Amino acid sequence: MISKRLITAGITLTVLFSACKTQELRMSTAKEATATEKKVVVYQxxxxxxxxxxxxxxxxxTxxxxxxxxxxxxTDNALHEIKDLGVTYIWYTGVPHHALVRDYTAYGISNDDPEVVxxxxxxxxxxxxYYNVNPDLAENPAKRLEEFEALVKRTHNAGLKVIxxxxxxxxxRKYEGKSNPxxxxxxxxxxxxxxxxxxxxNFYYIPSQHFEIPDGDIPLNGEKHPLIxxxxxxxxxxxxxxxxxKIKPDQNDWYETVKVNYGVRPDGTKDFPELPAGFDQKSFKExxxxxxxxxxxxxxxxxRDIALYWTAKGVDGFRYDMAEMVPYEFWSYMNSSIKMKNPNAFLxxxxxxxxxxRNYIRLGKMDYLYDKVETYDKLKDVSRGKSSPDELTEIQNRMSDIEHHMLHFLDNHDEQRLASPDFAGTPERGKPLMVVSATISTSPTMIYFGQEVGExxxxxxxxxxxxxxSIFDYIGVPNHxxxxxxxxxxxxQLSDSEKNLRDFYKRLLNFTxxxxxxxxxxxxxQSANRQNNPNYDPLLYSYVRWSEKQKLVVIANFSxxxxxxxxxxxxxxxxxxxxxxxxxYVLVDKLYSESKTYLTVKNGEASARVKIKPSESFIYEVN
Structure with a gap:
């Protein structure tokens, strides 16, 4: 196993070195197995x-x-509006039945102990x-699965796909498969x-030892409850x-859950067959x-059976939580099984x-991974004044062979809201980040509900x-x-600024x-302008995108x-x-069509006069 990993790493290093020699990034050949001809937009x-x-x-x-x-x-109207925003997939987060503090014993569901919720x-x-859905989400908890199936059907009827x-x-910790087939x-x-x-x-055990509640967290904020x-x-x-x-986890551990055993021994060695050399180039059928x-x-x-159960119910894809804590050989087994049932499944x-x-993409047969550590973190640093946007180019070059597989986002349930003081600070300051995130690569774009109205x-x-x-509480989301x-x-009920923000997202996503x-x-x-243009501000970032039919110049002002x-x-x-x-040549902005300028080409070189406001972006099309 060690030698195989070293060989794999060597291949990866060679690819990266080759990619960094050129500033041009083309669609990766690996994309062809999973990609559509158009951008994908996920609405979480x-x-x-x-x-x-x-x-x-x-x-x-409560x-x-x-x-x-x-x-x-x-409703049909809600789904229509989401589709009209420029969305192709909805990721319904929190659907499988999870532990919660509410009495559903009348429906055959046991109560959960607040000390492990x-x-x-x-x-x-x-x-x-895993074979049923959260009863909180149903008008009639006894019919909760049927209500979810109806949602899948409505979503499909609206022209959207379901994750x-x-x-x-x-x-x-208290798993009970009351709905098992x-x-x-x-x-x-x-x-x-x-x-x-x-x-x-299925689990790892600490034999002859009782589990102990961690110290620190106060269940239900000190409220009395018979199970506390x-x-x-x-x-x-x-x-x-x-x-x-530990028999007594720390309060910062995921103490409400137990780890699943996939045949990885406690010392980290693998107790299952491994993929032969060269399988990073094999199809899901192989x-x-x-x-x-x-x-x-x-x-x-x-x-595998859980995933195929939901696939059979019309679910079009899955988002896998903390996938890197599970061996990629399992993902090869799991994802190839899903793809055999639905070759277009979104994974x-x-x-x-x-x-x-690259292991999780090529050996684990994942379609897409979070681009958190590279593009997201860099854009956040740029917005916080901690980094130069120039480094975005280095990221694109570094990941040129897998760029299509790296899903871009600026907001999700785990991260600080884009408009929060801990990130961009205002929705307007998030706009150039969003333009770059959505247009710099061929990868899917994801937004989190409420992001488009500045939550x-x-x-x-x-x-x-x-x-x-919060993903742990009953709460309303004001802007949304x-x-x-x-x-x-x-x-x-939106303010004028919130309406304008949603209009911006709608224009951007539909364009993409x-x-x-x-x-x-x-x-x-970027480098040509940084080196040869004394008026080019350090917080500007620019690049071009093109196909046979369309040529674009993208400029973002992060100031x-x-x-x-x-x-x-x-x-x-x-x-x-x-x-x-x-x-x-006329350059027409595809976001608002109000801004245009002229590209002058002389002796094979070109320039265009640009005036760009704070937090503004242009997506110029060459006409």
Missing amino acids: VFTRLFGNKNKTNKPWG IEENGVGKFNDF KGRAGSPYAVKD IDIVPNHIA EGVKDFGTDDNVNVEYDRDN DGKFDENPAKWTGNGSR HFAFWQDKDVPDSWKKF LAEVYNPNEY AGNEDAGFGKPSRT QRWMNDGKFDGG INSSALMGNFEEI SEKESEFDLKIPSTVISKWNLKDGS
Whole structure:
């Protein structure tokens, strides 16, 4: 295994070195197996918050006090408006039934102990029953699965596709598969609990030791509850979801979950077949064929069957939580099985280690990974004055062979809101970040509900703290509620600035999904302007994108204070590739069509006079 990893690393280094020799980035050949001809835009919604009209927002409030959104709040009109925003996929976050503090015993659901639940509404990543959905989201909890199936149908009828979460690395401490299909056994049913590890155990154990509640967190903020007694019955104790092997996890551990065993021994070695050399170049069909005669750990089969269950219900793809904590051999097994049922399935993984990106894409058969550590972090640093935008080019060159597979975002349920004081500070300062994020590569773009109307995550929800919209509490999302307008979904309560912001997102996203150039070539023009243009401000960033049918010049001003006026230089290398003859060409901004300038080409070189306001961006098309 060590030698194979070194060989793989050597190949990767060679590819990276080659990519860095050129400033031009073309569509990667790896893209061809998964890509559409147009940009993909994912709209992430936290499902229980989307339709909530209640504006009370009491910290630690109950459903009765703070309200909750339902599947049925995604009306045909709501879905039409999301589609009209320029969206192609909806990621419904928090759909699988997870642990929460609410009495649903009338529906055959056991109560969860608040001492192993984060918040009152519970973490969506502590799944309690993988074959059913969160009862909070249903008008009639007894019919909750049928209500979700109806949502899938409505979403498809609106011309959108559906993504839900699968959390492979861990499950709720009190997992109960009350909805298992016939013949499906619960996690841990056949485990040998007398040993720390067995390949076909679903969990890791601490034999003969009782689990202990961690110190620190105060369940339900000190509210009395019959199950709050300082203990939770788990004997023997299991490893915690983030890998803690303590019988008493730390309060910062994922103590509400237990880690799933995929056949990785406690010393980190692998107790399952490995992929042969060269499988990073094989198709999903070849990966699927490889596993057909292999003996694999029981947890692999359980999660494959879970994914295929939801695929059969019309779910078009999955977002995999903390995928890098699970071996990529499992992902080869899992994802190839899904692709055999739906070759167009959208498979997105949360992976944060750049050294492993290519393994999870090429060996794990992931379509897309979070581009958090590279593009997101760099844009955040630029917005905070901690970095130069020049380094964005280095990132594009460094990942040129996998750029299509790196999903771009500026806002999601885990991160600080783009408009929060801890990030861009205002929605307007987020605009140039969004333009660059959405147009610099061929990768999908994702936005988080409320981002398009400037939600800043200011609410003290209880367990969840301001700057992020809580995923643990019942809460309303104020800016989004103003757009929702009591269920009309027409923006009727938005301020003028919020309406203008949503219009900006609508223009940008719709342009991206219809632009052939954004699925084509990239070349930076930043260095030419930085070196040869004394009026070119350090907080400006520029590049070109093109296809056979379309040529674009993108300019973003990351300064929130300074207007710039300068002659933008477009190098002769670009002009040659564009086959532009000497003369004058009109540059028309595709965001608003109000700004235009002229590109003058002389002796194979070109320039255009540009005047750009603070936090403004242009996407100029060459006419």
